[in-house]
Amino acid sequence: MWEEYSIGLLGVLLCGVIAFVALAIEKDDLHRLLLIDLVEIPSLGIVALLATDLAEALILPGLVVGIAELLALSQIYLVKEGLKEQPEGRLHIEVIEYADAPLILSLFLVVYGIILSGFTGGGVAGLGVVFYFMSRGYKEDLSLLEAAAGISWAIWIVSFFVFMFLPQYWLLAVFGAGGGILLKVIAKMSLVGTMWGRSHE
Amino acid sequence: MSSVGGTPLFLLEFGDIVMYFSPYTTSLFILALVFTCIVILSRPENQLDIIFGSDGYYTKETEVEELRFRRFMSIACGLACLGATVTGDVFDFTLFVSLVGITNVGIVAAVRSRHVQNAAFQYGIVALAGTVPLFGGAAIVAATNGTLSMIELSARTMSGVPLIAKALLTLGVMGEGMAPFYAAKAEMFRAPGAPYVIMCSLSSLLIFLRVVEVIITM
Numbered sequence: 001m002w003e004e005y006s007i008g009l010l011g012v013l014l015c016g017v018i019a020f021v022a023l024a025i026e027k028d029d030l031h032r033l034l035l036i037d038l039v040e041i042p043s044l045g046i047v048a049l050l051a052t053d054l055a056e057a058l059i060l061p062g063l064v065v066g067i068a069e070l071l072a073l074s075q076i077y078l079v080k081e082g083l084k085e086q087p088e089g090r091l092h093i094e095v096i097e098y099a100d101a102p103l104i105l106s107l108f109l110v111v112y113g114i115i116l117s118g119f120t121g122g123g124v125a126g127l128g129v130v131f132y133f134m135s136r137g138y139k140e141d142l143s144l145l146e147a148a149a150g151i152s153w154a155i156w157i158v159s160f161f162v163f164m165f166l167p168q169y170w171l172l173a174v175f176g177a178g179g180g181i182l183l184k185v186i187a188k189m190s191l192v193g194t195m196w197g198r199s200h201e
Numbered sequence: 202m203s204s205v206g207g208t209p210l211f212l213l214e215f216g217d218i219v220m221y222f223s224p225y226t227t228s229l230f231i232l233a234l235v236f237t238c239i240v241i242l243s244r245p246e247n248q249l250d251i252i253f254g255s256d257g258y259y260t261k262e263t264e265v266e267e268l269r270f271r272r273f274m275s276i277a278c279g280l281a282c283l284g285a286t287v288t289g290d291v292f293d294f295t296l297f298v299s300l301v302g303i304t305n306v307g308i309v310a311a312v313r314s315r316h317v318q319n320a321a322f323q324y325g326i327v328a329l330a331g332t333v334p335l336f337g338g339a340a341i342v343a344a345t346n347g348t349l350s351m352i353e354l355s356a357r358t359m360s361g362v363p364l365i366a367k368a369l370l371t372l373g374v375m376g377e378g379m380a381p382f383y384a385a386k387a388e389m390f391r392a393p394g395a396p397y398v399i400m401c402s403l404s405s406l407l408i409f410l411r412v413v414e415v416i417i418t419m
Contacts, residue, residue, distance in 0.1 A: 005344065009341075016333055016337075020330070023326075023330065029322065032326055033326075036326055036329045036330060039329070039330055039333055040329065040332065040333070042333060042337075043332055043333040043334075043335075043336040043337055044336075046336065046337040046340045046341070047336055047337075047339075047340040049340070049344065050340060050343055050344050054343060054349075055340075055343075058292055058336075058339075058340070058343070061292075061296050062332070062336050065296060065299045065300070065303070065332060066329070066332060068303055069299070069302070069303050069306075069325065069328065069329045069332070070329065072303055072306055072307060072310070072325065073306070073322065073325040073326065073329065075310075076306070076310045076318055076321055076322050076325060077322060079310070079318060080315060080318035080319060080321075080322055163216070164215055164216050
């Protein structure tokens with residue numbers, strides 16, 4: 001087992017070294033931003049090599065931190081380069097904009113996501129919502145969606161406190177955490193899909 | 202548990218993540234707490250530039266919106282420091298440290314000046330690259346010992362943590378707490394808004410001090 005772990009570690013570290021060399025050679029800021037995402041992956045690889053349920057629990061926060069830093073950096077890049085608005089390069093395809101197909105597809109994804117529940121379900125359902133918004137060119141006030149994301153996050157945290165301090169109500173906490181993270185990921189993903197580039201008006 | 206930081210006075214358990222308040226971590230915690238309160242309460246100053254060779258001076262105006270964002274980031278940074286100084290879990294520590302890194306980038310990046318934003322972008326790339334050795338170190342600790350709890354690690358007579366894990370952890374913290382070293386980029390620190398920029402330096406100092414304790418305890 002240790003041999004396999006060592007070989008895997010060597011491989012991941014090799015990937016890390018290659019990515020870091022690329023980062024050192026590259027001079028263009030945008031390309032470095034893309035490469036830094038590549039650098040991020042070996043760090044998740046090292047954690048994944050643990051191959052226990054602990055690793056699963058550690059990858060998620062690692063991934064979230066990486067994505068948060070990447071979003072922050074790309075926002076800085078947008079501001080620093082003075083890129084205000086995405087160019088309106090939308091293709092006007094009738095089937096996507098007016099037909100029922102995107103609605104049915106995203107409805108399917110949302111329903112399937114709710115059945116899956118938890119983080120994965122949130123991802124799938126969020127993808128459905130993103131797809132719907134993108135196909136319809138949604139432009140409205142999103143403060144309600146933001147509030148929903150915040151409240152569901154609070155539910156998630158409260159459920160964790162129930163796990164810690166009132167373990168006898170664990171079933172309630174499981175439902176709270178599952179539902180909370182589902183709502184939160186849906187809301188967050190749809191925010192990413194619609195608010196991108198519009199927050200600095 | 203007796204470690205370089207002294208015997209813990211108080212243990213705060215969140216499930217299997219145990220915060221411990223030894224004399225060392227408590228003093229770091231209090232320092233972070235006091236400075237967070239200062240950031241919350243203080244009123245930012247306008248920066249004055251003296252016109253050389255005369256009595257005249259001019260003030261740099263800063264938008265309220267910008268200062269509000271920087272205050273929020275400073276408070277978030279203070280909270281992350283509070284966590285990083287007392288947590289008893291190696292991975293938890295790395296997460297708090299990377300949170301410190303993100304908020305430091307945020308404090309600096311809010312300034313509406315191209316030079317400052319360029320510096321913030323470069324620093325952000327260093328901070329993001331720093332997460333690789335940081336998480337890598339924590340993962341190797343878990344792989345070799347089967348636990349991430351510092352209390353359990355310090356209780357073992359034979360330290361099973363390989364040197365490479367400690368080195369990676371230190372390297373990662375250096376990457377995340379890189380902000381003060383960008384002091385060379387003077388624009389970044391000449392940015393107006395008195396107490397907020399200091400939060401970068403203080404948070405880096407705190408996580409550097411803490412990682413020394415973590416490394417020696419393991």
